[in-house]
Amino acid sequence: MNRFKIRTEVRFNVNALDTLYEFNGKSAVIITDKFMISSGLINKITDKMQGYKNIAIFDEITPDPTTELIAKGLKFITENGGEIVIALGGGSAIDAAKAIVLMGEKSGMGDLKLIAIPTTSGTGSEVTKFAVVTDTAEGRKYPLVDEQLIPDLAILDPELVLSAPPSVTADTGMDVITHAFEALVSLSNNDASDALAEKALLLAFKYLPFAFKHGDDIVAREKMHSASCLAGMAFNEVGLGINHGIAHALGAKFHIPHGRANALLLPHVIRYNAHLRACFGNNPTDAAERYADIARKIGLPHDNVRIAVESLIEEIKHMMRRMDMPATLWEAGVTKEQFKAERENIIRSALEDACTATNPREVDAAGIERILSHITPDLD
Ligand SMILES: NC(=O)c1ccc[n+]([C@@H]2O[C@H](COP(=O)([O-])OP(=O)(O)OC[C@H]3O[C@@H](n4cnc5c(N)ncnc54)[C@H](O)[C@@H]3O)[C@@H](O)[C@H]2O)c1
Numbered sequence: 001m002n003r004f005k006i007r008t009e010v011r012f013n014v015n016a017l018d019t020l021y022e023f024n025g026k027s028a029v030i031i032t033d034k035f036m037i038s039s040g041l042i043n044k045i046t047d048k049m050q051g052y053k054n055i056a057i058f059d060e061i062t063p064d065p066t067t068e069l070i071a072k073g074l075k076f077i078t079e080n081g082g083e084i085v086i087a088l089g090g091g092s093a094i095d096a097a098k099a100i101v102l103m104g105e106k107s108g109m110g111d112l113k114l115i116a117i118p119t120t121s122g123t124g125s126e127v128t129k130f131a132v133v134t135d136t137a138e139g140r141k142y143p144l145v146d147e148q149l150i151p152d153l154a155i156l157d158p159e160l161v162l163s164a165p166p167s168v169t170a171d172t173g174m175d176v177i178t179h180a181f182e183a184l185v186s187l188s189n190n191d192a193s194d195a196l197a198e199k200a201l202l203l204a205f206k207y208l209p210f211a212f213k214h215g216d217d218i219v220a221r222e223k224m225h226s227a228s229c230l231a232g233m234a235f236n237e238v239g240l241g242i243n244h245g246i247a248h249a250l251g252a253k254f255h256i257p258h259g260r261a262n263a264l265l266l267p268h269v270i271r272y273n274a275h276l277r278a279c280f281g282n283n284p285t286d287a288a289e290r291y292a293d294i295a296r297k298i299g300l301p302h303d304n305v306r307i308a309v310e311s312l313i314e315e316i317k318h319m320m321r322r323m324d325m326p327a328t329l330w331e332a333g334v335t336k337e338q339f340k341a342e343r344e345n346i347i348r349s350a351l352e353d354a355c356t357a358t359n360p361r362e363v364d365a366a367g368i369e370r371i372l373s374h375i376t377p378d379l380d
């Protein structure tokens with residue numbers, strides 16, 4: 001039996017922020033980062049909240065929220081009350097707010113309404129049951145997974161993404177593409193998740209290069225915001241894979257932005273999962289056929305499955321080069337010594353990561369080492 005559930009109500013595009021008027025008279029806590037305050041983006045939100053009883057702002061979010069930050073945020077909402085919690089920012093602000101609200105509810109604060117307002121088109125966190133938290137003491141990133149983490153409402157306003165610089169657009173956009181591919185080939189995939197993942201991929205391959213080059217193009221921003229949310233809906237139900245398993249480990253050890261870590265790995269994970277050697281005798285794996293189908297739909301050469309998968313891998317590498325993204329860990333700022341010191345820990349974390357379970361091809365330490373070898377060339 002397959003099942004599919006979308007719990008979050010999504011309001012999107014023109015006037016979506018007007019939704020905030022519906023909560024006039026309530027008290028709210030906004031969880032965000034300092035950039036949203038200094039850039040004035042916060043005003044687009046608070047302007048719609050003039051009728052609220054009270055607004056308190058916790059602006060201490062930093063990329064890749066830590067357990068300490070979650071504890072600080074919990075103290076803030078406990079002291080400031082609030083019937084509504086508004087998460088404003090990228091995946092880091094939304095994940096932190098989700099974890100804070102869950103802990104608040106578990107510690108007896110009653111039901112809090114969580115409204116997620118993403119300012120990056122990347123994680124899809126506004127519709128997922130995942131919140132990725134970094135444990136600094138252990139040097140690990142954990143995806144918390146709990147139905148209660150799913151936001152009640154998501155407001156997608158592409159104007160809030162216009163200010164994202166090209167590097168953030170590239171990193172987060174590649175996160176969208178990785179989510180959609182991992183959902184598409186997940187062991188748990190189904191027709192509903194396929195539809196969402198496929199649409200997310202068609203939108204992202206078409207609009208990410210535009211959004212990168214012309215950050216002020218509202219149509220490109222709107223389409224990437226949709227792609228991000230659709231990919232989030234897809235993987236929320238069917239999980240991710242080894243790309244995220246390894247990316248979490250790399251992110252925790254080397255502080256590489258999440259989407260950039262995913263992008264580095266993606267061409268090599270596609271090759272690993274497609275398992276092209278199995279295509280000999282004209283017997284491609286299901287994952288290979290699925291990758292090939294996307295290659296065909298985005299107009300790449302697709303004479304046979306092998307050619308289609310190879311063209312898809314080349315297209316992704318080409319897209320990354322055009323967006324000035326690194327192709328190796330060294331280009332991403334990690335030294336060979338740092339990598340060697342952490343290699344075993346990274347492999348262990350990736351194998352234990354909750355995302356790895358739905359990877360279409362079985363993975364062991366040797367498989368992860370093989371994937372890593374492609375982004376760590378000339379390592380003696
Ligand atoms: N919950 C999930 O389902 C899920 C899925 C994937 C990733 N994640 C997690 O989400 C986090 C990454 O989120 P992210 O990629 O959105 O990045 P982020 O939230 O860490 O933000 C990256 C940077 O972009 C800035 N920024 C955000 N919006 C901006 C805007 N509109 N204009 C200018 N600057 C802006 C932020 O201030 C920050 O400096 C990671 O911790 C990752 O592990 C969660």
Ligand SMILES: [Fe+2]
Pocket residue numbers: 123175179244258262
């Ligand atoms: Fe991700």
